[in-house]
Amino acid sequence: MRFRRGLIILAVVVLVLLFSLRGLASFYVNFLWFDSIAQASTWRGLLAAKVVPALVFTIGFFVIMWVNLLVADRLAPPLRKMRAPTSEDELVSRYQEITARYRGRIRVGVSLFFALIAGLGVSAQWKQWILFTNSVDFGTKDPEFGLDIGFYVFKLPFINFLIDWLFAGFVIVLLVTAVAHYLNGGIRFQNATQRVSPQVKAHLSVIVAMMALIRSVGYFFDRFELSFSSRGVVDGATYTDVKAQLPALNFLIFVSIIAAILLVWNIWRRGWVLPIIAVGLWAFIAIVLGTIYPTAVQKFVVEPNEFSQERPYIRRNIKATSDAFKLSTVDSKDFNFTQDLSPAVVEANLPTINNARLWDPGIIRSTYQTLQALQTYYQINDVDVDRYDINGQ
Template sequence: MRAAARVLLGTVFVLLLLFLLSLIAFDLWTGRVWYRSVGFSSVYTVRLRTQGMLFVTFGLLMALATALNAWLAYRLRPPLSAMSFEQRHLERYRTSVARHRARALVAVAMLPGLAAGTVAAAAWKTWLAAANSTSFGSADPQFHRDLSFYVFRLPWYRFLVDFGLVALAVSAFTAALVHYLYGGIRMQGPGRLLSYPAQGHLGVLLGLLVGLKAVAYWLDRYSLAVKAGADRAAGGWNGIGYTEANAVLPAKAVMCGIAVICAVLFLATPLRRTWALPLAALALMAFSSVLIGSICPALVQQFQVKPDEQAKEAPYVARNSAATAAAYGMSGYVAAAAPRAGALQASPSASGASSGSSDGSSTGSSSEAAVRVAADDARQRVQAVAPWLRTGASPYQVTVGGRTEWVVDGYTTSDSYPFAARTGTAMGGGAVDYIRDSVKATVDVSTGAVALYQWDTVDPVLRTWMRAFPGTVRPYATLDDELKSELRYPQELFALQQDMLGSRR
C-alpha cells in the first residue's frame, strides 16, 4: 500500500509539473509569435534572456549559499555522548534525515533558490539600466557624482546589497537549524549550550552580514539625495536638506564605521572563541542607530533649523529648484513650451483622440481608412514593445502618405533623479522625479504595425534603453518630414510642468 501510494503521488506530481511546464511553454511561444508579428522579436529575446540569466544566477547563488552552510553545519556537528531528553527527542529526526540526506539538502536549498531567482528575474529592467548606463554629463551638488550613478547604478547596487543580506540571513537561519538538530546548539543539558564549531560558523556568517550592513549604511548616504526627508516630504521637497547634510550624513558614516568594527570582531570568532566583544559592538551599533541616527537629527531639526528655517534651508531649496527644473525639462520652459501646447490644444486630431479611444472611429482623418486599432489598443502595443516607456494617455491620429496612424507619446522617466521633487503622473505607474518626451510611436490603425522614433536626441535615459535594446528605436533622422509636421507637444506633459511651476518646485 505504501509503495502504491508513493507511485500515485509521484505520478500526480509529474503530471502537475508537465502541465505547468506546458502552460509556460505555450505562453512563451504565443509571446514570441506576437512580438515577431509586430517586428520587435529582439525586445522579447532580450527580456527573456535577461530574466533567465538573472533567475539562474541569483537562484543558484542563494541555493548554493544555503546548501553550503547546511552541509558545513552538518560537518561541524559534535560527537553525541550521553543524551539529554532534548537530544533523545531529536534523534528520530536525525535518523529520518540520515536516510534521505542528499534529497533533504536539495529540498532545503531549492525553496530559497526559486524565491531568489523569481525576485531577481523581476529586476531585469534595473539590471539592464545599470549595465547600459549612459552619462548625464552633469554631477550632483553634494557628492559630485555623475547623475547616471543615481538614476541607473545605485538602484542595482541596492538590489545586490539587499540580496546579500537576505542570502546571509537565510544561510545563518538554516545553519542554526542544522546545528540544533545535530547538537551544536542545545537548549538544555550540562556543558556548553553552543559548541565552539557552531559558534565560529555562525560568528562568520553574522560578521559577513554586519559587514554588508556597513555597505548598506554607506549607500544610504547617496540614497539621501533621492529621498525626501520626513520633515520635507509634505512640502514635496526632495534630497538633502540642512539636517541631512549636517546630522544624517555624518551619522551614516559613523554607523558604517561601527558596523565595520563589529563585523571584524564577529569574523574573529573562530580564533577568539567568544562572542563577548562582537555582541558588545552589536549593542553599541543598535544604540548608535537610535542616538545618532534618529535622536540627533531630530534635535538638529528642532533647535537649529526651525528657529531660522528659511536661512538654513535656502541653499538646499535652491538646489532642489534647479534640479527640478532640469528633471522636468523646464529650462526656458515658459517661452518655448506654451506656444507648442497651445498648438496642441487647437489641433483637431488631438481633440478627436478621446473619441477614437472609445470606439476606434476616425476623427479628422481620411473617410476611406478602415480603422481597426483603437487608441487604447495602440497604447498597449507601444507599452508591450517598449516596456521601459510610459505611454501618453491621449493618442491622436494623423494621416501620412495615405496611411492613418495613431501617434502615442512615449515618456522616459525615473524616480532616482537627485534633489528633484517627486510627483505623480497621468500616465500611470508610480511617482517620478524625472521625465522626458523622448519617443514618438506610431501605430497603423489598419495593420497595427508599430514604429518607435527618437524624439529627444540628448536624453540619457533614452540612450541607455537604446543601448539595451539596439535597433528598436529609429533615429531622429529617419522621421518623415510629413509626420514630423503633425507631431504635437504632449498636453499631459504641459499640464504636469505647469503644476510643478505652480507649486514653486
C-alpha cells in the same frame, strides 16, 4: 518498486505540465506577438533579462546555503549515550538515525528549496537590471556627491536591491543554519552547562560578520539615497541630511566594519562577549546616530530658523529644476493684452474660444458623483478629457 516509483514521477510531471499549460500558452503567444512586429530580438532580450539574473542569484544562494549546511554537519558533536537523556537528546538521536543515509540529499534539497524562493523574486527586477547594464551619463552631476545623474537613474536602484537581497539572504542562511545546528546537537536549550558549542558560536559569528559587512556597503549607498530625501522644505538633500544624516551614515560604515572584525575575531575566542559587544554597539549607534540625532537636528536646529538653514539647498533645488526643464534658455517676452473685449475681437478669435475647455475635471468629478451615482456603492474615480470632431470642428 522501481516501476511504482516511475509511475509516481510520471504522474507528478503530468500534473506540473497540466498546471503550466496556461502559462506556457501565454508565454508562446507573447513571443508570436513580438515576432509578428519584427521584435523577436527584443523578446529574447527581455527573456534574458528575467532569466539570467534569476539563474545567477539562484545558483549563488544555493552555494552559500549548501556550504553552510555542510559546515553545520561537519561541526556536529558526536552522539553520546546518556543515562538520563532529555527530550532534546532523544530528538537529535532520532533525527541522526533517520537522516544518516540521506544527509547529502537533505542538504541539496533544503538549499535548492530556499535558493528557488530567493531567486524567483529576482526576475521581477528585470527593469532595474536592464537599466543597470545599459546605463549612460546625463552629463550633469549632483551638487552634493559630484556623481552623474545617470548613476541615480540607472545604477543605484539595482545596487540597492542587490544589497537588500544579500542581507535578507544571509538572515535566512543564519536561521536555517541555526536550526541545522540544533538538529545536529550543537545547540541544546536543555543543557545547563553548555547550550551552544564553541564551534557553533564561531560558525554563526562568521555569518553575522558577513551581514555586518553587507550592511556597511548598504550604509555607503544609503548616502546617495539622501539625494531623494523629502525630509526638508524641498526635495533632495537638505540641511539635516547633509549635516546630520550623512555624517551618521559615514560613522555607521566604520562601526559596521568594526563589528564585523569583532565577530571574525570570535572564531578564535568562541564566546558570547564579542558578538554581544559587536551587535549591541552596532544597534545602539544605528538607533542613536541614524534615527534620533537627525530627528533632533531637524526639530531643534532647522525648524526654528528653516529658511536660513535651508537657503543653500533651496538654491540647489531651483537650479536643478531650471536645468531639468531648460528654463535658463527660455526667452521672456511681454504679452500685450487689452481688457476691452468687443464683438470684433471675439469674432477674430472665435476658433480659439470654441476650443476652450468648458469643464474642470476636478470639479466635474464631484458633480457627477453627486448627480449620477444613484447608489452609494457606485464610485466615479476620475473624469477624462478628450477631443471630438463635431461638424468638422
